[in-house]
Amino acid sequence: MPVPVSAFDVKPWTRPAETTESLDWAPLKTIDLSVFDQPGGKEKLADDLRDSAKNVGFWVVTGHGIPDDEVLRQLSIANTFFHLPLEEKKKYPCDFSTGDYFGYREPTRTIGSTNVKENMEMLNIPKYTTNDDYKDIPKHDIIKAYEDEIADFHRKLFENVAAKLFVLLALILELPEDYLLNAHAYDRKSEDHLRYMIYHPRTLEERKAVNDGRGGGHTDFGSLTLLFSQNVAGLQIRTPSGEWKYVKPVPGGITVNSADVLQFLTKGYIKSTIHRVVGPPHDQSSIERLGLLYFVRPNDDVPIVPVPSPVLDREGLLTEEDKKAQQHPEKAPTGYAWTRARVENAHNRAKLSVSYEDTSEKDRVFDFKGLAVPTRWD
Ligand SMILES: O=C(O)CCC(=O)C(=O)O
Numbered sequence: 200m201p202v203p204v205s206a207f208d209v210k211p212w213t214r215p216a217e218t219t220e221s222l223d224w225a226p227l228k229t230i231d232l233s234v235f236d237q238p239g240g241k242e243k244l245a246d247d248l249r250d251s252a253k254n255v256g257f258w259v260v261t262g263h264g265i266p267d268d269e270v271l272r273q274l275s276i277a278n279t280f281f282h283l284p285l286e287e288k289k290k291y292p293c294d295f296s297t298g299d300y301f302g303y304r305e306p307t308r309t310i311g312s313t314n315v316k317e318n319m320e321m322l323n324i325p326k327y328t329t330n331d332d333y334k335d336i337p338k339h340d341i342i343k344a345y346e347d348e349i350a351d352f353h354r355k356l357f358e359n360v361a362a363k364l365f366v367l368l369a370l371i372l373e374l375p376e377d378y379l380l381n382a383h384a385y386d387r388k389s390e391d392h393l394r395y396m397i398y399h400p401r402t403l404e405e406r407k408a409v410n411d412g413r414g415g416g417h418t419d420f421g422s423l424t425l426l427f428s429q430n431v432a433g434l435q436i437r438t439p440s441g442e443w444k445y446v447k448p449v450p451g452g453i454t455v456n457s458a459d460v461l462q463f464l465t466k467g468y469i470k471s472t473i474h475r476v477v478g479p480p481h482d483q484s485s486i487e488r489l490g491l492l493y494f495v496r497p498n499d500d501v502p503i504v505p506v507p508s509p510v511l512d513r514e515g516l517l518t519e520e521d522k523k524a525q526q527h528p529e530k531a532p533t534g535y536a537w538t539r540a541r542v543e544n545a546h547n548r549a550k551l552s553v554s555y556e557d558t559s560e561k562d563r564v565f566d567f568k569g570l571a572v573p574t575r576w577d
């Protein structure tokens with residue numbers, strides 16, 4: 200039975216002001232997707248994107264055609280959700296024992312040897328495919344109440360942004376244009392999700408005790424992460440020289456990063472860059488940091504083997520073993536197996552580390568059947 204919308208009063212949420220502090224911002228390239236369909240547009244954009252995908256792992260997308268009022272509407276629903284009673288939010292938790300990331304993640308874990316807990320909550324919403332593959336995943340009443348607009352936004356975000364980026368990345372790799380898109384098709388099953396996220400302010404003492412989030416450096420698990428610009432500073436990326444730089448919000452922009460699976464598929468040609476979220480600057484230290492993201496994962500049945508790209512060949516990135524693996528994709532871990540294992544490894548634990556030193560040797564790298572990523576940085 201549809202849940203009446205009137206049961207939830209979604210008040211319009213507006214963005215807080217940007218910080219006035221001058222932070223060390225990362226110089227990220229902007230990819231204006233509005234020229235994608237013009238003659239020569241894709242080729243130009245692929246040229247624009249090449250260096251960022253290869254050497255930075257982060258860039259900003261504009262011209263995506265998603266009106267800001269739709270973005271603010273999603274953020275308003277998210278904000279309403281996070282301010283519901285905990286009992287309501289806890290009805291459908293993520294099941295980390297099986298690496299299942301769909302549902303609500305409650306901030307229950309402590310950081311290092313402190314008794315300070317995580318300060319972030321999230322809700323991960325699966326795809327609305329034409330086959331309704333995720334219809335049996337239980338959803339909170341507020342999500343059911345606004346399901347039509349959430350579903351429209353979910354698909355639109357994938358089609359307007361992720362799908363086009365997969366075409367550009369395929370062009371960069373000199374693969375057929377639809378090669379990567381086919382491995383991430385919206386209407387096939389995958390662990391993709393739209394994420395509502397909120398970080399709660401911490402006291403200065405708490406910030407000190409947990410190293411202000413500096414131990415939370417990580418790479419993302421899937422293929423691409425789309426992050427709507429939000430004004431509370433805190434997201435930092437680690438540059439190749441090991442410096443941390445802040446990601447600056449771009450009005451109307453979406454910050455995108457490439458993640459582990461694209462790094463595996465391209466033998467490191469596309470980078471999965473380390474990033475973290477630290478405490479906000481002084482003038483934003485008492486405001487909540489609300490976020491809206493989309494995590495693109497490979498389709499469940501996609502074998503994680505290097506793509507047959509002439510670029511990888513020319514760059515000497517493909518070993519004899521890789522070429523053998525390409526001949527026997529049935530032996531490789533699937534997108535589903537990798538994603539579930541990575542989420543289980545990262546989250547099925549009672550404590551989060553506060554720093555690299557605080558992390559045991561075996562926890563510094565996650566290796567799933569030869570797919571290996573470092574897991575901790577600061
Ligand atoms: O909140 C952000 O700015 C980024 C969060 C993030 O890195 C993640 O959820 O993987």
Ligand SMILES: [Fe+2]
Pocket residue numbers: 417418419474
């Ligand atoms: Fe991340």
